[in-house]
Amino acid sequence: MxxxxxxxxxxxxxxxxxxxxxxxxxxxxxxxxxxxxxxxxxxxxxxxxxxxxxxxxxxxxCPVCVTSLEMIDRAHAIAQRPGVIFTSFGDMLRVPGSCGDLLTLKGRGADVRVVYSPLDAVRIARENPARKVVFFGIGFETTAPANAMALFQARKLGVKNFSMLVSHVLxxxxxxxxxxxxxxxxxxxxxxxxxxxxxxxxxxxxxxxxxxxxxxxxxxxxxxxxxxxxxxxxxxxxxxxxxxxQYVRAVTREGNCAARNLIFEVFEVGDRKWRGVGAIPKSGYRIAYEYRDHDAERLFEVDEIDTHEPPECISGLILRGLKKPCDCPAFGKRCTPQNPLGATMVSAEGACAAYYQYGRYLDTGNPGDRSAGAGAR
Amino acid sequence: MSSEETPLGQCPMPLNQVSEILMGHGSGGKLSAQLIENLILPAFRNPELELLDDQAIVSLNGSRLAFTTDSYVITPIFFPGGDIGELAVNGTVNDLAMGGARPLYLSLAFILEEGLPLSDLQRVVESARRAAQCAGVRIVTGDTKVVGKGSGDKVFINTSGIGIVPAGIDLSSARIAPGDAIVLSGTIGDHGIAIMSRREGLEFEGDLRSDTAPLHELAAAALQAAPDIHAMRDPTRGGLAATLVEFAARRHLGIEVDETAIPVRDTVRGACEILGLDPLLVANEGKMVVFVPHQGSERVLDALRRHPLGRDAARIGTVTQEHPGFVILKTPVGGQRVLDLPFAEALPRIC
Incomplete structure (x- = not known):
């Protein structure tokens, strides 16, 4: 190909x-x-x-990994509100908050839907005017233009029932x-x-x-x-x-000006807490004042939610390059993709999850969870 | 938890802190496997069930019968390349064929949702009829039930099937052995990607169609070419990975697979790249994997390739004594990694 x-x-x-x-x-x-x-x-x-x-x-x-636990819990709190359709990219669905993940909430009746573009969430909002449609806008600068476009369109078209829970990192x-x-x-x-x-x-x-x-x-x-x-x-x-x-087929020194302009139309730079790392000044985007009517954090008043990570997890050290997943005594034992203790195990792109998925727990002598090998049908 | 520790009548759940049924329990991943191992198997344990093959082989008055059942709950019920009726017949025919049996009789039971257009049901029935005719099986019994609107999703179908296993044929995952060649009958991922693209309203360029097909002729051709085949399996839900990982784990043998040898259509590869999915984990409905002693592998390949459904057949790997319990994938750039199952459904990635 x-x-x-x-x-x-x-x-x-x-x-x-x-x-x-x-x-x-x-x-x-x-x-x-x-x-x-x-x-x-x-x-x-x-x-x-x-x-x-x-x-x-x-x-x-890995944007999924570094999305703070508070933000995940806020997302879960919003998804459980009556009348809400909570939309997200697929890989946020299984990220555990303090209590379960979005898939579990879905199983209990919350209306959680996977979308492939934030614009799909705007469309869902237009099709369901009586519902509040929230999109979980996370990611690095890569996903920011599409998320910005969704907010821009929602405001332009007057889609008042669309809002975004933004946790962008830089x-x-x-x-x-x-x-x-x-x-x-x-x-x-x-x-x-x-x-x-x-x-x-x-x-x-x-x-x-x-x-x-x-x-x-x-x-x-x-x-x-x-x-x-x-x-x-x-x-x-x-x-x-x-x-x-190295990546000359996609990257220029100036980048994509149209995309950048749109980002700065809709977002402003602010402090952001990273899961596993902590707060980093001026390390994220938040929704600009002009777009506050589409800011889910404000609309649903969930900014009070505060949480703490399991102390055993060394993901902060892994994310800063000081440790490798196999250095962690919990890796592949108490901490697996099924029961992640912290940031780097929660998404497929997290270092610990990648090591686990591709069998690196063999190096540690930890057996991993092989119980599931049989009877997959 | 072992079954001895479970007080009578009590459920051996929870599974890894999961206390209710999630969609992942139906994904063919680890959750599905845990559900079967921890909750279903302890309740009904017997020698036939314990093999956990796709069909049970039971002896009756000197004949060996293959017996299987499967339910179909696919959305949408009509999809590029087929529909739920054809799928329900082919799926059960294939489960029989993978046991080396000649499929003979099927049951067909419908659970219908109130409000389903009769014309839709007619279309499903007609397509099941055609599929049965094509596979040479007779639908000899059946059932219809109706549930209220919202209690089902248009049509659910259950099929059971019986076939007869010819003398001299003995197929089971329990028989695979070091040195066995692993032969795949064609491209992978076609069914899952066709369904996903239709379900999610994704429009990919190119022809994405389900590969649903009856495999009884292909299986018979392979067995004729090499009657000493050890095992066959149609890698459906959970994809090729589920079959390989399950076989390696259950037999405690190693499996080595060359990723570049696995045929994948360009359109499917492209869609998988965009969605962040691994074609090895995507469902198939018309493909089979054959485990055959090395010396028979060329004969099996020839036989498969002569049949239209096996045109793209390829030898993809070998069963080994090394790294027991694990599937090792040789990557295209010369590295290697362990192939494992995801916990639950494979979800499209963010970037």
């Missing part, structure tokens, strides 16, 4: 792996920022194809937080390809210069990732610290 097969090509991958092997002379720690990149790395076994000197640690870029402040953290190990970043397709990479140039760290904007296919790693290693070995763009 065009645009896919050539990026999953065994010969090209082998050639890149060999070049990486020739380029590297000492140990380096690289962080891939995006959950999608983590997923690909573990799915294709890319980290195990690399020379042992290169360690990949997994970044905070990548650059999280990279800065990782680099500032005591004990930081990350020496170079594979930057977020799809975030930069929207935002461009000017912001990353100041990060790279300020912290003297190489950032290679990288795609999501195996060949992209290997090429991004090669570019980062070459910078590290040469003592350079620049922003380079």
């Amino acid at each position: 065009k645009y896919l097969d050539e990026y999953r090509n065994r010969e090209i991958a082998a050639a890149l792996t060999e070049q990486i092997g020739r380029a590297v002379t000492r140990p380096w720690v690289l962080m891939e920022v995006c959950g999608g990149q983590t997923h690909s790395i573990v799915r294709y076994g890319i980290d195990r194809m690399l020379p042992p000197a290169i360690e990949l640690v997994h970044g905070p870029g 990548v650059p402040p999280s990279i800065a937080a990782i680099l500032q953290a005591p004990g930081n190990r990350v020496q170079a970043f594979l930057g977020p390809g799809h975030v930069c397709a929207v935002m461009g990479y000017r912001e990353y140039e100041s990060l790279s210069a300020h912290y003297r760290v190489p950032i290679v904007i990288t795609g999501f296919e195996p060949v992209d990732l290997l090429e991004g790693i090669l570019m980062a290693v070459r910078q590290l070995e040469a003592g350079r610290a620049q922003v380079e763009n």
Whole structure:
């Protein structure tokens, strides 16, 4: 299949792996920022194809994972209100809050629906004028334009029964937080390809210069990732610290201006709490004042909900690249995708969930939950 | 919890803190498996049921009969490539055929929702009739019930089937052995993606159609080419992954599969990429996996490929002694990973 097969090509991958092997002379720690990149790395076994000197640690870029527990609980509180149709992308449905997940609420009669675009939620609102339709707007800068468009359309068309619970997070402040953290190990970043397709990479140039760290904007296919790693290693070995763009087929320095303008029409930058990490200043979008009539947090008065995470969970350390999933004593035992203790296990793109899904619990000697292997029919 | 610890008459739930039935219990993933292992099996345990094959093989006056049942609750009832009537007949025919049986007689029971247009029912019945004729089975008994509006979803169908297993044929997941070749009869994911795209109103370019088909001829052809086939299975709900993971876990053997050898249509791959789904986990309704001793694999492949339903047949992997209980997938770029089942339904991802 065009645009896919050539990026999953065994010969090209082998050639890149060999070049990486020739380029590297000492140990380096690289962080891939995006959950999608983590997923690909573990799915294709890319980290195990690399020379042992290169360690990949997994970044905070899974939007489902880092959505704070409060926000999940607020979503659940809204979904249970009478007359509400709660809409969401599919992968938020199974994310556990303090008490159950959206699928469980659905089982108990809440009207929870999966949509593929926030605009579908606006359509549902227009078709159900007597109901309050809420969309759970989460994600990084990647999903912000579509969410902004839904709010823009709802306001323009006067769809008063549509609102959005917004928990948007931003990548650059999280990279800065990782680099500032005591004990930081990350020496170079594979930057977020799809975030930069929207935002461009000017912001990353100041990060790279300020912290003297190489950032290679990288795609999501195996060949992209290997090429991004090669570019980062070459910078590290040469003592350079620049922003380079591996993902040229999708990313330009300026990004998508129309999308960005729409984001800033509808959202404003605000502080945001990240699950597993804590509050990071100016690290999220919230709904701008002009759009307050579509702000679910305000309309449903759920901003008082406050929660605490299980103390055993080390996802904060994992999200900052200080630990790996297999370092956690609970991994694959008390903490599984069925019963996640924290951020990095809750979504398929979280580092712990990716390790679990692709069998990395074998490395720990933890058996994982194999009870289900039989009788699947 | 073992069945001994369960007080009589008490339900051995909860399953991992799940206290009520969720959609995931019907997904063919881990929740489904837990429900069967923890709640159903302890109640009815017997040697035939315990094998957990798609059909029970029972001996009766010297003949071996295959007996199976299945319910169909698909939405929408009409979909690209078929409908619920055809699916209900083919599904049961296939469960018999996968036991090596020649399908003979089927029951057909309808649960109808008040308000269903008679013309819709007529269309479903006509298509079930055609499917039965095509598979050479007779619908010899049946039932109709009606439930109030909202208590059902248009039409639910249950079919049971009986077939006869010829002498010398002995198929069961219990027989797979190290060295067995794993042969797949064609492309995967067609049914699930066709249904999902219709159900969710997604419009993909290209021809997405369910692969629903009766597999009795294909199964017979494979058995004729290699009567020593160990096991066959049609990987329906839960996809190819469910079959492989289940076989590896139950027999405590390893399975190695080459991901690039698994045929997937470009349209299905594209749709899966967009939705963030793995075609290995997507349902099929007209495909079969054959576990055959290595020396018979070429004969089985030839036989399958000669039949229109097996044109794209491929050898996808091998049963091994290494890494018992696990399915290892060789990825296209030369890495490898463990193939596992999702907990419940595979949900489309955000990005």
